[in-house]
Amino acid sequence: MVQMTINGKVVKAPDGEMLLTVIRRQGIDVPALCDHAAVEPCGSCRMCLVEITREDWNGWKKYVTSCLYPSENGLIVSTHTPELQEIRRNIMDLYLARCPGSELVQKMAEEYGLTRTSYKTIPEGDNCIMCYACTRICEVLGRNAISAVHRGHAKVISGPFDDPPPDCIGCLSCANICPTDVIEWHDQDGTRAIWGRTFDLISCRQCGKGIITRDFAEYLKEKRQIPADYFEICDDCKRVELARKMGGLVDLAKEVAS
Amino acid sequence: MTYRYTVNPSRCTGCRTCELACAFTHTQEQKPGRSRIYPIAYGPDRFVPVTCLQCDDASCVKSCLFDALKRNETTGAIELDKDRCVNCRACVAACPFGCALVDDVHDQVVKCDLCGGSPACARFCPTKALEYKRIA
Ligand code: SF4
Ligand code: SF4
Ligand code: SF4
Ligand code: FES
Numbered sequence: 001m002v003q004m005t006i007n008g009k010v011v012k013a014p015d016g017e018m019l020l021t022v023i024r025r026q027g028i029d030v031p032a033l034c035d036h037a038a039v040e041p042c043g044s045c046r047m048c049l050v051e052i053t054r055e056d057w058n059g060w061k062k063y064v065t066s067c068l069y070p071s072e073n074g075l076i077v078s079t080h081t082p083e084l085q086e087i088r089r090n091i092m093d094l095y096l097a098r099c100p101g102s103e104l105v106q107k108m109a110e111e112y113g114l115t116r117t118s119y120k121t122i123p124e125g126d127n128c129i130m131c132y133a134c135t136r137i138c139e140v141l142g143r144n145a146i147s148a149v150h151r152g153h154a155k156v157i158s159g160p161f162d163d164p165p166p167d168c169i170g171c172l173s174c175a176n177i178c179p180t181d182v183i184e185w186h187d188q189d190g191t192r193a194i195w196g197r198t199f200d201l202i203s204c205r206q207c208g209k210g211i212i213t214r215d216f217a218e219y220l221k222e223k224r225q226i227p228a229d230y231f232e233i234c235d236d237c238k239r240v241e242l243a244r245k246m247g248g249l250v251d252l253a254k255e256v257a258s
Numbered sequence: 259m260t261y262r263y264t265v266n267p268s269r270c271t272g273c274r275t276c277e278l279a280c281a282f283t284h285t286q287e288q289k290p291g292r293s294r295i296y297p298i299a300y301g302p303d304r305f306v307p308v309t310c311l312q313c314d315d316a317s318c319v320k321s322c323l324f325d326a327l328k329r330n331e332t333t334g335a336i337e338l339d340k341d342r343c344v345n346c347r348a349c350v351a352a353c354p355f356g357c358a359l360v361d362d363v364h365d366q367v368v369k370c371d372l373c374g375g376s377p378a379c380a381r382f383c384p385t386k387a388l389e390y391k392r393i394a
Contacts, residue, residue, distance in 0.1 A: 037341035038324040137344060141323040173324075176345045202351075212351045220348055224320045231351045238356030239308045240298055246308075247300030250267045 002073040007080070015073075019066035020048050023079055030066060030079050031088060031108060033095075033179050034131035039140055041067040044131050046091050047108075051078040063087070085112070093117050099127040102180040127182040128157060134174035134183060142223065143167045146174065146195065157183075164196035170213035204234035260394040261333075263377060265307055269387035272297045272305040276379035276388060283378040284368065292361035294370040295379050295388075307388060309379070310357040310370035312336055318369065321352035327369075335372035343367055 002015050006026055013022040018041060023030050033045035043065040052069070053061035053076045063084070066077075078084070089112035092105070096117035099105045105127075109115070130148070134157055138145050145165035149158045159165030170192045175183040185194035192199045192213055199213040211217075217231040233241070277293040284291035295309035312335055319327045319336060326342035327349060329335070338358075345367055349358040353369075361368045370377075372390075380388040 036344075037339070038326065038344060137324075141346075171346045171348070173344045173346045212347060216346075216348065217351065220321050220323075220352065223323075226317055226321055226352050230317060230354050233356075235350050235353065235356035235359050238354065239296055240356075242355045243298035243300045243306040243308050246267060246306045247304055250306070251301075251304075254268065 002071050002075075004071060004073070004075040004077060006077045013071045016070040019050060019052075019064075019069045019071060019075075019077060022071055023050070023066060023077070028079055031111075032067060033104075033108075033129060034133060035067045036133055036137070036177055038177070039133060039136035041065075042132055042136065043068040045129060047088055049084060049087055051081055051084060052076065088112060089114065094119060095129060097121050099129055099180055102127040102129075102182070104180055105129070126156070127180045128178075129180055130155065130157075131179060132157075133177045133179060137173045137177045138168075141171065141173060143169060143219075145169075159195055168195050168197055169215040169219050170194055170197065170199035171216045171219075202231055204237055205232045206237040207234060209234045209236070260392070261375075261390050262393045263312070263334075263372060263380065264389045264391060265309070266387050266389070267304075267306040269385045270297055270305040270307050271385055271387075272299060272303070273384065275382050275384060276307055279378040279382040280370075283373055286364055289363055291364060292359065292368060294357070294359070294368060307379070307383075308355070308357070310336070310353075311355060312370075312372070317352040317354060318349035318358045321348040323348065330371075330374075333372045333375040335370065335374075337371045338367065338369055340366065 001012050004011050006023060011026060031047040033047050035041060048066045049063050050066045051061050052064055054074050092109040092112050092114055095105045096109045096114060097119035100121050135147050145168040146157055146159055148155050149162045150156060172185060175185050187210055190201050190203050192201050199215055201210040202212060202214055202217055203210055211231060211234055220226050221228050274297055276295050280293040280295050281290040295307055297305045297307045299305050316336055324342050324344060326339045327336055330337050347367060350360060350367055358367060358369045377390050380390040
């Protein structure tokens, strides 16, 4: 355990735990766009900046991304100084220029009194904030199907060479984790479309409802040894089946007893 | 102290009190969540309250590629860590009993967590078809 001061309060935390986690546990709301518990932090959105100093720094201080800064003894952390709020306001101003269509960006910008950007809006902006949550989650699940392609302004998240990603299994983890909801997908007629590819959905053997993509099921079967037939029936129908099976046993037990 | 959750279907009258109790216990943003337990009829006036069996070698836990499902060693329940879950629904597809399910209201995968050690369904079941008993 280490001891630190956060906004004037003495706080204990496990050595090395990221500051953002510690700050949040204190009930302090530090904004963050690229942070997610299922992926490693990457420090890309910059909204979680905090000010740190120490007794022996003689008044010297610096700004660090709290999602990437490990706790250490004697740190003095401030989370909402006027300077920090001004930096966050500027970052939101820039995001507003890049992602004018994102509801989340609009909502967060509004918290800093911004309803429109003071910069020039990117006309072909696509609401992606380049936080890499999608590529990081795809890496965690072991597919690495997508990454950033091209450079500078043209940089986008896509499959290799900006083509549909051959390693994608259509699990939607990327689309669901994306904070600004820019990854398009849709399910239709037993198929799922995402990243320019179309996947077969397993439809429930009993009611026809779409379950998960066949490629995702195959992957889970191979990686986690889950029997393939588990994936063939939807959750609703499986509950009914369980009731029927258990009910049969209950009736049998009664018969035997009487 | 060790407790065990038990289901005795022959006592179930299908009154669905457990379903209500569950939905209201799992309330978020003032909206009751989807129930994690369902009394399902398998014949005339015969019901089985279907809920998560907290399996030993649980398929939901195995299927989650993000470690969002973990056993609470105190209660024995497999709990879903909402912060880690990305709603991929692998667990929903993998549970052989359909007891990892989707809460449509909150667009979130949910499952029984034994209410952190005091299951509301068992507390409210009028016929003791559901019980949470101390076994040691
Ligand atoms: S849908 Fe494809 S790209 Fe997205 S996380 Fe799943 S495998 Fe990766
Ligand atoms: S597509 Fe979404 S998750 Fe991926 S980098 Fe862009 S904003 Fe982040
Ligand atoms: S839906 Fe959530 S809990 Fe279920 S497998 Fe996916 S990430 Fe894990
Ligand atoms: S949450 Fe720390 S930089 Fe985005």
